[in-house]
Amino acid sequence: MSDADFGLWVYLSRTPLLWLTVTLLAYLTADRISAALGRHPLANTVLMAVALAAGLLAVTGTPYRTYFEGAQFVHFLIGPATVALALPLYRSRRTVWRAIVPMAAALVVGAMAAMLSALLIARAFGIPGPVLAALAPKSVTAGVAMGIAEGLGGDPALAAVLVLLTGAIGAVTVTPLMNALGLRDMRARGFAAGLAAHGIGTARAFHVNPVAGTFAGIALALNALFSAILAPIVLRALL
Amino acid sequence: MIPGAALILLCQLAGEAVAHATGLPLPGPVLGMILLLALLLLNDASPRPVGDAFLAPAADGLLGNLSLLFIPAGVGVVGRLDVLQANGVGLAVALVASTLIGLVATALTFAAVARLLHQEAEA
Numbered sequence: 001m002s003d004a005d006f007g008l009w010v011y012l013s014r015t016p017l018l019w020l021t022v023t024l025l026a027y028l029t030a031d032r033i034s035a036a037l038g039r040h041p042l043a044n045t046v047l048m049a050v051a052l053a054a055g056l057l058a059v060t061g062t063p064y065r066t067y068f069e070g071a072q073f074v075h076f077l078i079g080p081a082t083v084a085l086a087l088p089l090y091r092s093r094r095t096v097w098r099a100i101v102p103m104a105a106a107l108v109v110g111a112m113a114a115m116l117s118a119l120l121i122a123r124a125f126g127i128p129g130p131v132l133a134a135l136a137p138k139s140v141t142a143g144v145a146m147g148i149a150e151g152l153g154g155d156p157a158l159a160a161v162l163v164l165l166t167g168a169i170g171a172v173t174v175t176p177l178m179n180a181l182g183l184r185d186m187r188a189r190g191f192a193a194g195l196a197a198h199g200i201g202t203a204r205a206f207h208v209n210p211v212a213g214t215f216a217g218i219a220l221a222l223n224a225l226f227s228a229i230l231a232p233i234v235l236r237a238l239l
Numbered sequence: 240m241i242p243g244a245a246l247i248l249l250c251q252l253a254g255e256a257v258a259h260a261t262g263l264p265l266p267g268p269v270l271g272m273i274l275l276l277a278l279l280l281l282n283d284a285s286p287r288p289v290g291d292a293f294l295a296p297a298a299d300g301l302l303g304n305l306s307l308l309f310i311p312a313g314v315g316v317v318g319r320l321d322v323l324q325a326n327g328v329g330l331a332v333a334l335v336a337s338t339l340i341g342l343v344a345t346a347l348t349f350a351a352v353a354r355l356l357h358q359e360a361e362a
Contacts, residue, residue, distance in 0.1 A: 027307040045306040050313035057314065064318055071311035077301060078308045080247045082268035083254070084298035086275035087291065093280075102352040110345025118337035125329025131322060135333065139341055142309045147266030157315035158322055162334065164313060169338045177342055185359065188349035196341035199305050219345070221272070228265045 013062060019070025026052040039207055044168050044200065078143030085141075085221045092214050099187060099215075106188070107222050110195045111230060114139045119238055129239055134159040136231040138166045141198040144224040148231050163198065170197020171204040186211040194219030243297030250275040 012018045030049035037043040057067055068075070089096070096103065115136055122135055133154030137145035142163045149159035174193045183189060190212030193201035198220050206213030254271030257263065263270070282288045301308075316323075323330065353359055 023310050024307070027304075027310055031306070046309050046313055049306070049310045050316065053310060053314045054317045057317065064315060067314060068311060071314070074308055075311040078312075079251050079268040079271075080244070080297075081301040081305060081308055082266075083247045083251045083271040083275055084301045086250075086272045086279060087294055087298040088302065089272075089276055090279040090291065099353070099358060101356055102349045102358060105352040106345045106349035109348040110341055113344035114337050114341025117340045118333045121333040121336055122326075122329050125326070125332065127326045127329045127333075131326055131330075135330070138334065138337070141305075142312065144266055144269055146312060147268065151266070155319065155322075157312055158319050160309060160312035161316045161319060161323070162330070164309065165334055166338050169335055170342060173339060174342055177339065178346060181343065181346065183346050183350055185350050185353065188346045188353070191349050192342045192346035195345045196338050225265070225269055225273070228269050 013060065014066065016070035016073070019062075019067045020073055021070075022053055022056060022067075023049075023071045023074050026050075026056075039203075042168070042172060044164075044171070046164055046200075047168065050164075078146070082141070082143045082224065085217075085224070088217050089221050092218060095214060096218055102188075103191060103215075103218065103222070106191055107195065107219070107226055110192065111139070111223055111226050112234075114196055115227065115230060115234055119234065123238065130154055131158065132239070133235060135162055136235050137227055138162045139170075139196050139198060140224050140227045141220055144228060145198075148228055152232060152235055164200070167197045167200025170201045174201060174204060175208060187215045190215035191219040195223045198223070240296040240300070243294040246278075246294060247271075247275065247297055247301075250278070 026049040030045045034043045034045045133152035134149045137148040142160050145159050145163045146156035150156045178189045186209045190205040193205040194216030202216035202220050205216035250271040255267030258267040
């Protein structure tokens with residue numbers, strides 16, 4: 001690289017513009033790859049885009065803080081997106097209302113089962129408290145999970161990683177698992193996918209069946225609410 | 240798109256203010272979601288509902304690209320590899336087992352209660 005090129009790089013690499021653009025391009029590239037692979041559950045858009053962007057940071061020796069100065073504009077939108085979940089919930093309010101009792105029961109039992117089993121197993125392996133705080137909201141959609149983890153004294157970025165991994169595990173296993181149980185009610189299957197595996201499970205459910213997808217979206221929103229209340233109580237009881 | 244975005248931000252702002260002022264364990268955006276849902280339902284009950292069409296461009300735009308929003312936080316993983324490595328086996332077992340347990344517990348509870356109430360799926 002000539003001195004002039006290097007000077008330009010030094011200038012651009014420190015502007016938010018470059019890393020915001022990189023984030024959008026990584027997303028578009030990963031989304032194309034995912035579409036080309038028929039939205040296979042293992043070809044997760046977030047994981048691939050993160051690998052692309054993180055790879056570029058490593059190659060250019062850019063610190064995460066510099067990257068985040070650009071990427072924060074995208075990151076900020078997680079909050080408004082969480083608020084916006086009210087719209088799909090509102091649109092499916094009649095469906096929600098008709099199945100309100102089974103959904104309420106499944107929400108309480110499923111959310112507690114997922115959170116308690118994760119924390120008890122992790123504690124049995126001797127995993128320390130701050131990591132448990134990041135693990136507690138692992139079935140909740142990432143934006144809310146990061147807020148919950150932060151409130152409990154956990155690391156929001158670690159929470160986001162555990163959320164992504166949970167979503168990938170849920171999306172890959174939900175269909176074979178439900179078939180093995182002989183469960184044919186698409187409402188129950190979708191609700192489970194959204195509750196245990198948030199947005200990634202919801203995307204998977206929409207891929208299988210529209211009814212399953214709608215119920216997954218509802219479970220995602222309800223669990224974001226319920227786990228935000230449940231996590232501090234459960235963690236305090238366990239620690 | 241701007242009126243919808245403004246309403247969403249207003250709800251989040253109100254949610255953050257309430258969460259901060261009261262010390263509730265709920266994150267501000269979740270309170271904002273409840274507020275927006277309440278506004279939509281109240282609007283339905285009002286004599287002259289305004290409709291939710293103005294909200295759709297902003298809300299659907301955000302929700303249609305949810306994956307994008309998690310990339311900046313995900314890139315932060317690179318700095319957390321040490322934590323993942325130090326607790327690798329425990330976290331892997333906990334994540335896989337609890338996800339399977341969560342899926343089974345949720346689906347079976349839903350199906351059992353629906354059967355008790357004779358609310359089985361039509362199909």
